[in-house]
Amino acid sequence: FGGYMLGDTHKSIGKWGDQTKDIRDGLTGGPLVIFDEEGNTLIISPLSEFMVASNWQDREVGGNIYWGLMGGIDEVPYHYTYMTIVCYAKGINKAFEKWGTALRKLYGSKENSLAQDLTLHRAGYWTDNGAYYYYKTEPQKNYEQTMLDLLNKTVFTFNYFQFDSWWYYKGLAGGVKLWEPRTDVFPHGLGYIYNKTSSLLALHNRYWSADTQYAKQNGGAYNFIVEDTGALPVDQIFWNDLLNKTLTWGLVMYEQDWLNVQFDKIKALKTNLTLGEMWLTQMNEAAKTNDVFIQYCMANPRHALQSLTLSQVTQARVSDDYSPGGEQWRIGVSSMFAYALGLAPSKDTFWTTDVQPGNRYKKSEPYTELNALVATLSTGPYGPSDMAGHIDYRLINRTSIYFGQLMHPSKPATAMDIQIIKHAFESLKMEIWSTYSMNMFKNTSLNWGTILAVETSGNVTLKYKDMDFLTPGVSYLVYDYKDVSSFREFKTSDNLVLPNNCTKSEFCLFHFVPKLEYGNNEIYMLGDVSKWIPASSTRIRSIVYQEADLLINLWGGANEEITIHYVFNGKLKSSTCPIKTTGWNCISMLTGKCVY
Template sequence: MAAVHLFVAFFVCQVYMGLAIPEKQSSGSVDFRLEASNVGQYSLLLNNVTYLTSERFFVISNGTTYERANLTLNSTERGSHTESKLGRYNYTKYTFIVPHLGNAVEAWIKDFRPKPFKTFELRYVNEMNGTRSSDCPPVPYPPTGTFLRCFNQTTAGFPSFQVQNTSKTLGYLNLGGKMVGDYEKQLGVYDSNTPKMTDGMKSGPLVVFDSDANTILVAPFDNFMSVSMWHDGAPGGTINWGVMGGVDYIPKDYSVKIVAIAATGIKKAFDDYGRFLQLLYETEERRQHSQSQDVSLNYLGYWTDNGAYYYYHTESNATGFNKTYQDTLIDVQKYSEAVNIPYGYLQIDSWWYYKGFQDSVKTWEARPDIFPNGIRYLYKKTGLPLVAHNRYWGHDTTYAEQNNGNFTFVVEPFLSLPDDTNFWPTLFRNSKKWGLTVYEQDWLDIQTLGLVGLQTDLYLGERWMRQMAEAAEELNLTIQLCMSLPRHALMSVSLPAVTQARVSQDYHLEPEQWRIGISSILASALLLAPSKDTFWTTVRQTGNPLYPDVMEPYPELEALVATLSTGPVGPGDKINGTNVDLLMRCCDGNGRLMKPSFPAVAIDRQIVKAAIPSSNGPEGEIWTTLTSIISDRKRDFGILMAANLSSPYTVRFSDTGFPERLNPSLTFPFGSPEKWQQFDDDNPLVLTNCTQENYCLFLFSARETGLNGTDITIFGETSKWVPMSPSRVLKIIHAENNMRVGIRGKPGEEVTMAFLINNFVHRSTCRVGTSGTAVLDVMIGCYPSHTTSSHLTSIRTTSDVTTEIISTTHHSSVAVVSAGGIALYSLCFLLTVLMK
């Protein structure tokens, strides 16, 4: 009965506090049509403009390439059917026969209209031998010499589209190469002059769009490790999808599945692609669970990878000799405690294990010259779990049976690869004993492009990735992918233990390595946290022979980008070289990262401008992201970052990608809520002087109107990069003319938040209670709680509050809150938390 009374009281509070306010949803649709003839020709049209037109259809069999002209079109069938996850579709099926051999392939086109996607499926009705091109030379070692020939082609072409002029100027973005397609990505005009795209084993999703960002995305949705895109005949030419070109045998019923998705924006097309994949693979909840357990995604850490001060370099002692890494990392931890840097883990890079041929990993165990007392000693001494790096496996690895080891490996003259269901559980189980929490699999491009088996075996790549990830999930470990090709990132959609991926070149190797706004779009769509890599928080850190002349001119920008990425925030500073105040903008007193809900990514107009120079858009970087907090209702808080702009640019609401809940909203520059202004399409934001040094960072929040007309706008913790982060804010309740925010942090930590009330800026400071939580009331004070964060039931008044009011207009001050309103408001806040 008590539960019933609680529920009734909660319902009353819902009515009182307006919990049932309907959300205003953004809208936008495209007219996406498919035209398919009876003789195997097809086109994709968007808003009555032909974007993509079929060109060739080919298959390779017995070493011979058969084009449409010398294949037999046995039948064309049309009909409709329903797929359990994707719904009803109309289909056109072409059945082609290879002359003299009788082998059949089916080319399916499925139109799910009015849903904005079409699928293309090439099914091998019979097994097919000799599917590798006849001009394929013998494989040299390392096998990189074949990349521009058959291994980089495809064994068939379906779908196949012309790269040609259209009735409207179109641009394209082609993701390719390492770092989730960032390293060799291309943007340009999509026409007969389009140069060779990054293709083959390095290929990734392709998007084609007009100057208004109306977009078609084309990418695989199955067999990610074995499907490639091949750009033949550039400039112009054709783009073809099929099995990777090194495969020489394809079994019966094997399929290549490609989806074309249309959307009103480039980012939206990627997001819809991600949702399409999640619909098929159903791993979203498990991925989110893994990410919630990943210490490197939730807490500040210390990194030692390329670009870090202690990368292949240790601390010098008083006599000038170098200490061991064991001593150096223990000193890092001591220094961090002395200056109150709350590191939650340590990252150890490729310097710690045994290497063999061509610096490949030989034995993934700690060397005694690195950790004289063993790696477990470091873990116990510092109390910090470890993110541990690994690279490509060498032919001389001690784990392989061929080298008297205990596990099955594919061993070639250059590299090797584990192919044993017992290997990864054994490796990870042993590694957990010395503190492994995140396994960083680096050099994925070299592992894949340097091992012939991964380019010739249909199933080896998927088997390798799945064995690794499933063992990690079973043992509650998580995985970061580094130097991953797009195929690795796409494969991760079915591997929940893979929580993050590097999307940038190594720090210090590329001056503008921070520019991850485009590559983060694909990672974000796949629910992978993009990783920017390590950084320095101060300009000069002398004494490292690897970087004698290197400096970091923009440490603030580096720290900001790392935080907005939602990936790891891991400085690699010299001991005594950290700008602590700058670093702590990313997190709370416990080191818990105060990040947005989604990675910051480039706005569509930035991408359109880079591809179609004649179009409107910024010349430089403009990214946006959101924080979403759900309590009495869903609230969104926007963030916009701009840097490296060559000229001023005017941002309108429609440019941001923000939901309609933020139209209109108020915006202010980082740290200066007094400079707030209205923002919507009639009141745009003019960006000026947004350089790398003087980056621009704006925060956005919507006004809220109480029952008596009082306006309250949450500006949040304006000293942090992300003023309203779900990591900090647990609840928000607004009633009448008051607002209360449930927060968490380090016990004793002071949290200052800014609010705009009837055009006056209020700042309230609240000290977090011993439970690690508190309730900040904008009007009447701070209420630390002595319970858990999910049951804020013990609320008492306290003097641990400071309120500052700054008048920014000539409007009247805030109305007085009635005692009855406060009492009912406080009761409702407690009930809302209890019912969470």
């Protein structure tokens, strides 16, 4: 891993040798993953002091790589400790899982924060680079009028709105001069938007300019380090005040973008041993005080690793900015890194309709379904950005239910080992990802698995042992998402052969369903197959084993009719139940009837 976007932009996969030259090191370097064709894997990374840790490859010697502190640090006190971790496992994904577990055990879990971050569980509308309304408004309207029109039209679909860098004041070198709504953009302020619509906000920020009005050097009230190329706040009270004022704006997520640029611009961040950690910690503490969560964008691996210590950092961008028709949906490898750190990976925004008249990019989006699916599989923010009147609600509804609630899997989809091994040793570039949705049955957790394949080359054979998401000792069915009747048994001796025609427009998606045994009956609960993730725990709230019945508890919107497909003793069946005003209903797997 190397570069920004959590080390995605300059990651490299290939064969290791004594003349290897493409290992990303230095300020933008990241964890090194070494594996063989059997999947035996080592991960080497810093274990502490993340903001000043660094690695270096001695290219004159060949393959030697060293870990330690950045060479520019001015002073290191006596008895100062820095740690490196080397983690081994059989399997690349297993190694990431083991490595991440060790790191999170040392620094603490973020499960509660992830569960509370609304932007990870509800659909939002985004206006960042790639969006229709990125530095663009409706004709003869300012942003306030444009956003109000959009908010009023989509309030029941989107629970929050992301406003990008167009809303605040910029100074020297494009940095932030004043993080307040521009009067020509929002004449009545952001509080007016919140009070008028009750819509919550995710707000973008970037690096601080050398002429920022907050700095004492420029007549402001706060202590900053100000250099020729930028500025950095060093007061906790600054961050407290900055985020406290957003309580009247409806802020739920603070997006700290341009992290790599802020780090690069300020020399003191590369010479002071503790400044980088203090900067991010102060930001986090203010967010915690004001009940706000943080997304990292353009983060170097060091920022990502530091987030292990920061409770409010729940998500991070793992791909470059969205561009209609582009390739930034390829997040399977970088999602492994994010998930190991306890972060929800974000693929960025996307369009749900291919043609957006008058868009500033002069492009179209031929892969709307793939982008929507990847956003769903990521478990990160789901944020379309179409122009008003061009939102495909049918596509959005494949992911969302009641008031924009998202049907995510239980973990982000990540590249399967076979994808990475074939890339490294055979130079075959394919996308083969897997994930699962976990539900409880008879006090045992069962995984409903999902595999996505795109741009396959030849007939790729996946063996049972490749499916590490399957629950051991449980029988499964597998079916193609396009044809629920295509189900077949998937035994330990079986293979799944991926066709060589899985493309971006006609991707391959397979679902694996565990057997639920009830007496002499064999039941496979497929779930709500109208959704990308049919057995998501957002919809399937519980599976209740009773002496006289087997019940599936469902969640949805009042009066919503939900159809659940299942295989009962070898026969495909379906039952439809309306959701009550309480948001619940229940289907019997024995009779197919609605219980409530």
